[in-house]
Amino acid sequence: MINRLLNIDRRIVFLFIALSVAAAMLWPVPLPIRPSPNVVDVYRAINAIKGKPNAKVLLSFDYGASSAPELQPVAVNVIRQCMQNNVGVVGMALWPDGVGLGRAAFDSVARELGKARGKDWTFLGYKPGGATLILNMGQNFKTAWPTDYYGTSTAAMGVTADVSKLGDFDFVLTLAAGKTIDGIWVTYAVDRYKIKLGGAVTAVMSPDMFPYLQSGQLVGLVSGLAGAAEYEYLMKSPGSAIRGMGPQSAAHVVIILFIAFGNIMYFVARRRARADGLSRMTGG
Amino acid sequence: MHRSGNVGTLAFAALFVVLSAWQIAVRNLGFNSEGLGILAAAGITIFIFSFLYEDNPLFKIGENLYVGIAAGYGTVQVWYLVFLGDLIEPLTSPHAAAADVWLRAVPTVLGLMLVARLIPGLGWMSRLSFAFVVGFGAGVSIPSYIASQLLEQIYPTLAPPMHWDRWDVVLLSIALVLLIIGAIALRNQTTVMLGGWVGPLVLAAVLTFSFFIGGGSAALVLVGVVAVLVYFFFSVEHAGAVGAVSRIGIWFLMVAFGASFGFTIMARISLLIGRMQFLLGDWLRLL
Numbered sequence: 276m277i278n279r280l281l282n283i284d285r286r287i288v289f290l291f292i293a294l295s296v297a298a299a300m301l302w303p304v305p306l307p308i309r310p311s312p313n314v315v316d317v318y319r320a321i322n323a324i325k326g327k328p329n330a331k332v333l334l335s336f337d338y339g340a341s342s343a344p345e346l347q348p349v350a351v352n353v354i355r356q357c358m359q360n361n362v363g364v365v366g367m368a369l370w371p372d373g374v375g376l377g378r379a380a381f382d383s384v385a386r387e388l389g390k391a392r393g394k395d396w397t398f399l400g401y402k403p404g405g406a407t408l409i410l411n412m413g414q415n416f417k418t419a420w421p422t423d424y425y426g427t428s429t430a431a432m433g434v435t436a437d438v439s440k441l442g443d444f445d446f447v448l449t450l451a452a453g454k455t456i457d458g459i460w461v462t463y464a465v466d467r468y469k470i471k472l473g474g475a476v477t478a479v480m481s482p483d484m485f486p487y488l489q490s491g492q493l494v495g496l497v498s499g500l501a502g503a504a505e506y507e508y509l510m511k512s513p514g515s516a517i518r519g520m521g522p523q524s525a526a527h528v529v530i531i532l533f534i535a536f537g538n539i540m541y542f543v544a545r546r547r548a549r550a551d552g553l554s555r556m557t558g559g
Numbered sequence: 560m561h562r563s564g565n566v567g568t569l570a571f572a573a574l575f576v577v578l579s580a581w582q583i584a585v586r587n588l589g590f591n592s593e594g595l596g597i598l599a600a601a602g603i604t605i606f607i608f609s610f611l612y613e614d615n616p617l618f619k620i621g622e623n624l625y626v627g628i629a630a631g632y633g634t635v636q637v638w639y640l641v642f643l644g645d646l647i648e649p650l651t652s653p654h655a656a657a658a659d660v661w662l663r664a665v666p667t668v669l670g671l672m673l674v675a676r677l678i679p680g681l682g683w684m685s686r687l688s689f690a691f692v693v694g695f696g697a698g699v700s701i702p703s704y705i706a707s708q709l710l711e712q713i714y715p716t717l718a719p720p721m722h723w724d725r726w727d728v729v730l731l732s733i734a735l736v737l738l739i740i741g742a743i744a745l746r747n748q749t750t751v752m753l754g755g756w757v758g759p760l761v762l763a764a765v766l767t768f769s770f771f772i773g774g775g776s777a778a779l780v781l782v783g784v785v786a787v788l789v790y791f792f793f794s795v796e797h798a799g800a801v802g803a804v805s806r807i808g809i810w811f812l813m814v815a816f817g818a819s820f821g822f823t824i825m826a827r828i829s830l831l832i833g834r835m836q837f838l839l840g841d842w843l844r845l846l
Contacts, residue, residue, distance in 0.1 A: 289611045296828070296835050300846060339629075344833025345826065371636035372629070400640050406699065422644070462700075462707045478826035482819045489780070490715040492707065499822070500829035518846075519832040526828045 277547065281540045291529050299525035306520055310505040313488060316495030317448065317473040318509045321353065324445040325360040329437055332357050333444040334366045335460070336373030336380075338452035342477050343376060346450045348503040348516040349475040350380040353448055356510060358388045358395060363434040365444070366398040367420070369408070369455045374401050378424070392425070393432040400424035405455065406463045412441040413468040442468045446494075450475045457487065465492045475502065568617050571609040575602050578843060587844045601842040604834050716784050726774030730765065734782050738807075742800040762810045783811040 310318075324330040334353060338346050357364035366377045381398050390396055399420045402408050411419040416438045420429050429435040438444065447470050449460045456474050465472050471494050476484055478499025487493040497506055500523060503516035579588070579598055588594040606621030649655055650663055669688045676685035769775040789801060790808030797805045840846035 286612060292828075292831070293835075296832060297839065300832075300835060300839055341830065344836075345829050371633045371640075374636055374640075375632075401636055402645070403637065403641055406703075410699070424640075457708075462703050466707045466711065467703070478822045478829060481822050482815065486712055486715075490711050492711055499825055500832065501825070515833075515836055519829065519836065522832045522835065523825070523828055526831070527825070530824060530828075 277540060277544045281537070281544055288533055291533070292526050295525040295529045296522040299522040300518070303518065303521045306524060308504055308508045308517065308520065310509050311502070313496040313498065314502050314505040315509065317353075317475070317497055318356070318495075318506065320446050320471060320473055320494045321356050321362070321448075322360065324362055327362075327445065329363070330360075330445050331363040331365060331434065331438065331443070333441075333447045334364065334377070335447070335449040335451075335455070336366060336368040336377035337370050337455040338376070338450055338477075339370060339372030340376065342452035344515070344519070345477050345500050345503060346452065346475055347376060347380065348514050349497050349506050350376070350450055351384055351514070352503075352506050352510045352512060353475075354380055354384045354396070355388070355512065358384060358390045361395075362445075364396045365435060365438075366396075368399075368401040369405055369459065370453070371401045373450075374424070393427060394434060397423045397427070397429075397432055397434050398425075399429075405459050409441070409459055409463045410467075413464065414440060416440050416443070440468070442470055444470060446471050446473065448473045448475060451480070452477050456480070457483065461487055461492050473497075567609060567612045568615040571605055571612070571615070571617055575605045582843065588842075597841050601838060604838060608834075716780060723777050724774045726769065726772055727776075727778035730769065730775040730778040731782065733765075734778070734807075738800065738803055742803045744803075746799050762807070762814060766814065782807070787811050 321332060324332070332353070334350065336350065354364055354366075364381075366381055368374050368377055377398055381392075381396055384390075385392065385396060392398075400423065402419070404411070408419060416435070417429055420435075422428055423432065423435075429438070441447075441464060447460070447464070449456050449472065451460075451474060456476060460472055460474075464470050472492065473495045474484055474487075474493050475497040476499070478501070481496070481498040484493065484496050484498070488496055497503060500516055500519050504520045507514050507517045579601065582588045583590075583594075588597060603621045603624060606617040607625070609615055609621075610618040646663055646667060650660060669691055672684040673688040674685075675681040765775075766779065769779055786804050786808035788808070790797075790805040790812070792801075792805075795801050836846065
């Protein structure tokens with residue numbers, strides 16, 4: 276019996292997790308959300324440039340569809356925050372997959388707030404090169420991006436007309452699902468061009484990002500679905516991330532219960548094995 | 560394909576067909592681009608999830624579609640935004656300046672030389688391009704990495720002593736006392752307080768205490784960095800004081816691995832939630 280419990284079919288674990296997530300979605304229980312300091316730092320950094328003449332924020336969409344549940348809500352809310360504050364916002368992508376997601380985020384918020392492309396925002400699209408693109412942007416923005424994704428000259432658009440180099444952006448936020456944040460943005464942009472960089476990353480990457488927070492190379496960090504929910508809370512615009520926190524907690528409870536159950540069974544089995552060995556040695 | 564594989568395939572296919580037919584019947588989904596898009600996405604999601612039951616043809620279909628579409632999407636983006644936008648159109652433009660043409664022509668030739676590797680007899684040409692790539696890459700990245708990944712990280716590890724709080728001093732004093740006890744214990748061939756789960760438990764208690772009092776983090780970072788570096792210093796035997804410190808380094812590594820594993824679970828569950836929100840919301844309209 277104990278051996279059977281120690282070797283539960285993994286599909287049963289999957290089933291319990293799926294049921295817990297579905298149940299928490301169908302019958303949601305509101306949970307308190309307390310924004311963490313790292314998320315608040317990103318929010319405040321963008322609010323701090325409100326009212327500054329020609330203030331601009333650059334968003335880099337360095338993720339694909341597989342990370343959209345964690346990062347897309349952050350992208351939408353940061354764009355919303357910039358547009359509500361009348362801060363110019365420019366998007367770009369170091370991943371080709373980020374183009375569709377970036378366009379979708381800009382289109383939805385711009386339509387909602389009635390903002391005009393070219394004047395209030397633009398999306399530049401994707402370019403390969405990674406580090407060389409950043410170095411190019413640091414020296415001459417217009418050479419790196421002569422036109423935006425839609426073919427309009429960056430020199431002719433109000434939102435980018437006075438941007439001559441990367442350092443002209445008041446804040447840069449990279450939404451990253453890979454090594455672009457530390458391998459490219461922190462390494463080549465922060466120290467060399469003295470930009471203020473914030474990060475929004477998948478939860479998997481979060482532990483690797485904390486050293487950059489401590490060193491000040493990252494101004495703030497929005498981490499995973501929990502960070503996205505905290506950002507939605509700060510923006511007072513509840514969306515998919517806040518709705519996802521109940522299912523997330525339910526799934527975590529199930530996983531913790533399975534871990535506890537597995538450990539208890541392990542110790543019980545070990546005690547029995549020791550007792551059996553002892554009784555064989557004594558001839559009992 | 561064994562029998563249970565066929566049953567699984569049929570079950571998941573039936574689940575998708577029946578639920579989709581129900582959504583179309585109640586007019587939640589129409590035969591327009593939006594409706595068909597949702598149906599396709601829901602079907603592929605279910606096909607991929609069917610692998611959790613067991614490997615089956617539906618999963619293979621979903622997997623191959625994903626790889627093909629991702630490659631196709633990437634190719635289209637690169638073709639329109641890079642080849643067409645950055646190379647062909649500027650080079651064929653009647654207003655192209657000579658300097659601009661050279662700036663684009665030289666990297667293009669270097670790129671074509673890389674592809675020459677595929678042609679027998681011309682493979683040597685790719686070495687020139689590789690030499691450029693390696694030389695440029697090393698020249699650009701080595702100083703940048705040393706500055707941002709090493710020097711910038713050393714400073715915040717060592718600088719906190721200038722503005723430590725009282726809890727940092729307390730924790731560092733405790734760490735020093737434990738170090739001396741540990742060194743004596745290891746020298747006397749005893750493992751009191753250092754073996755098994757006692758040590759990690761003490762570290763977990765210290766980390767929890769530090770979190771709730773909101774202090775002592777600078778000392779913990781300093782102790783953690785030094786201890787982990789000592790653990791990876793294999794030129795000296797891990798005995799006595801070195802052994803005690805390296806053991807503490809192992810505890811820090813275990814805590815880091817645990818945190819990393821926890822974050823990984825959180826990320827994977829987030830992706831599941833994203834798909835479930837789509838299936839229950841957009842497809843079945845239950846949310």
